[in-house]
Amino acid sequence: MVTRRMPGRVRGDRGDAIHDMRSTGMRLFYSYAHEDEALRDQLEKHLVALRAQGVLSEWHDRKIGAGMPWREAIERNLDTAHVILLLISPDFLASPYCFDVEMQRALQRHRVGTARVVPVLLRPTDWQAAPFAELQAVPSKGKPVVSWPNRDAAFADVARHIRIVCEQLQQTPGDPSNPYSVARVGDWTEYETSHYIKVREQRFVARARSELVEKNPQHAVLRMTATFPDGKKEELRFAIPLDRPFEDVSAKLAREAGEKVPPNARIERKPTGAGTDKLFIGERVYYTTWTSVEITVTIELQETPTNLKVWVCDDVPLDGVVKVEQDNPAMSMTMVLVDYGRARGKRR
Known part of the structure; x- marks a missing residue:
């Protein structure tokens, strides 16, 4: 399951079965x-x-x-x-x-x-x-x-x-529903992530900063820098296609992030709730909408369930994520927005 800060929200592989709108127009x-x-x-x-x-x-x-x-x-x-x-x-x-x-x-x-x-x-x-x-x-x-x-x-x-x-x-380059189609080079977010590895009873806190560093009509390039407790840093770059909804490229981004999910894995995603929340983080107030899902990964008859809850706010650039809570039998993670910034000028 996901243990790193991934850009965007995790989706299952059943989108084609429930996404009935044609691709034209x-x-x-x-x-x-x-x-x-x-x-x-x-x-x-x-x-x-x-x-x-x-x-x-x-x-x-x-x-x-x-x-x-x-x-x-x-x-x-x-x-x-x-x-x-x-x-x-x-x-x-x-x-x-x-x-x-x-x-x-x-x-x-x-x-x-x-x-x-x-x-x-x-x-x-x-x-x-x-x-x-x-x-x-x-x-x-x-x-x-x-x-x-x-x-x-x-x-x-x-x-x-x-x-x-x-x-x-239709004047917007790319797919208008993709948040990176309307983001600007220079938009950035920074998160604090708290991890708990249950089997080792190990806890640690890391930082992750994402910044849009390049963009053309076909792709947006997101640079993510993670800083770990020992001071070690890791940098990844994601080329995000802009010609489709962002959710449709989550599997590609997971592979680029090093997620090891076998090709025969079956991923099922079941929504469990949705609503609105007013979140107080530091001195800021975020008016958010949230969704919660249960994601089950089945590999050779072995099922691993993960509960995921994501809060998003329209004030936040890039994918709008303010907070994420994730829990499965192996680990739990909480990710909270600590700062963000936008490129100068309007997003559109």
Whole structure:
């Protein structure tokens, strides 16, 4: 299992089974309450032309096949979407999962710049005090779809705005959902990692600093320097492809970091929770979203489970990680952000 500071969050190898959006065009994710499914269906019909032209591909939870892990599928597609539609209605605002999980994660990705969140007003409700109220909502003039005399005209207006958003995102080199596509050379983070090797009852603390040192339209080069208790330093460089979601290259980065996972290993990843936290670290306050997963590695019938919890914040450059907790039968590790900095100028 992972014992070093890896850039980004650990993913399993089941992504292809649950990542249903086509690779062409911008990936669009519907966040909606099931009470609004009929309205969502009508909106899909008005996006047919965009799909046919290869401008976008779409995903929502009704695309999850029987027997598939629904929470994992939602999280995977939400984390790799380029455009996230919040279909606003009283039922959406009343849904704990839509409001507290999907919306919070969507807004975090919007603020970082790895996704564009578009509130779509379906039915009248008091949304002006909601966290997404600062974003430009559609249809035009903030008039809910069902309040238009002609709903087709309302959905056509929404489709026009979505086309504009997709065309704007296509100007970003690489995959816009990859945080390193919008990071700048000179962005850096530094962490303190506390390790406990259980079989030897050994504890030690190390430091890890990551900095984006090179970037072109195809790759970003991340330099990671680890400092160990005996003063020894180790430097690694990772070439991160920018033409795909960052999660899709985690296996490649693990190999570059020296992780020894046999080719016949089966890795299963089961989400176990998600939420928001306010973390106080030093003199800083971080408003984070967190996800927890159980990762099981099976090698020749021997299973090794690892529990992993990751907190991320849009204020933090690179992959946004603030804190990581990892525990398995052999070791436990806690990684905490101690400092960070950005290159001069805006990220985009």
